[in-house]
Amino acid sequence: MDTKKRTLFIAFSSQKGGVGKSTFTTLAASTLHYRLGYNVAVFDADFPQHSLMKMKKRDLAMVMENEALKKLAYKQFTTINKKAYPIMQHRADSVLEAAQEFANTSSVPLDVIFFDLPGTVNTPGILKALAGMHHIFTPITADRVVMESTLIFTQLLQDVIMKKGETSIETINLFWNQVDGRERTPLYAVYHNLIHQLGLSLMQSQVKNSTRFRKESEVNSKTVFRSTVMPPDERLMKACQLDLFISEFLKIIQL
Template structure:
């Protein structure tokens, strides 16, 4: 009998592009792997963008060209005594089987596998892949079209997939991203009431809007935000409340 500990399968998933699912995948994977000490792996199935595969290539070049980041990376990997987490490109239709195979054959026990999945239900195998997750986190913004699309998608997951029982899903959580401090808190209260009436869950922590989510890193920068090789700078995390988000995230997944 196989008694090897099985990893948690987690996806930041959305039917809308540009809301931050690839960014959050990289942010959480890097913090958990490099700073907190868990063993992480990532599967990139977001065809055709494959944002995380491209991010890894960019990050390697950036670290090699920036002397400060090169020293940071050397110190980090010498201290934690483990390699960068793997990012593997794969199609959505048989990604669960690939992830289980990877976990079972890995020399290092994997705690969490993050999945960056396509943003459309028309992708072959996407519903099966989502049903195979343990936890799904979905970023939302205070945009009516984004919100309506996301709520329909999330209700589909909860009412069709979770309630049928043929799933590994333990939780689905929405969370507010790109929150502008100038926007009315009343607006978010109204939206939260609507989400609650639909029987859906929203995280307490709201992520503040920040240009760091869109910056790829300046040539001579001495700090990083989203990177597959280094965890985000702690001061940058606090500035957009991601430090609080990570605490709440870990409580939800019970890692």
């Protein structure tokens, strides 16, 4: 009997740039790996920018230059006694095979492999890569162009790829990002109804807008939010309701 634990393949994916897919990949991976005790790896297949590969280099340099962060990092790694999660660069058309090989040969059983995939269906191999995910999470904002692009993309995944049956996809989950808590726009109600009519799944948690999603740790910073080598600060997570998002995320993927 094969008792080998299954490694979940998860992607934050969208057809629209700037909605936070790479940021959420980092936030989720770092929270699960450094704070919650899971073992995580990341494949950066977002050619040509490969932003997560570049982010890790910047994060390591920032820790070495910042005494407060250096102490935080030392305390973290001696407490949890595990290395930073690996981030590997790969092409979208063969990333599934590379990830499966990595999971099979890893000295540490992997709970989740996150994939940062290109934001266009025209990229060679992207639909195959998406079909190989177990769970897909798609950030949306109350912007007409973003919504139109996202709903078309999500329907493509649900109606074409999932219904063909040749897929590993178990759930596709839309979630609100960059929500302005002061704004009472009727757009949210309109889009909620539309998402429901299309039979798509929308998460209950909404991530509030924050400038921290768009910037990394600064030279004199004493806290961390978006980082590949440390988890986001718990107070900052609570301020933008990222903590509620992670709780719902974990329930969906059933780790």
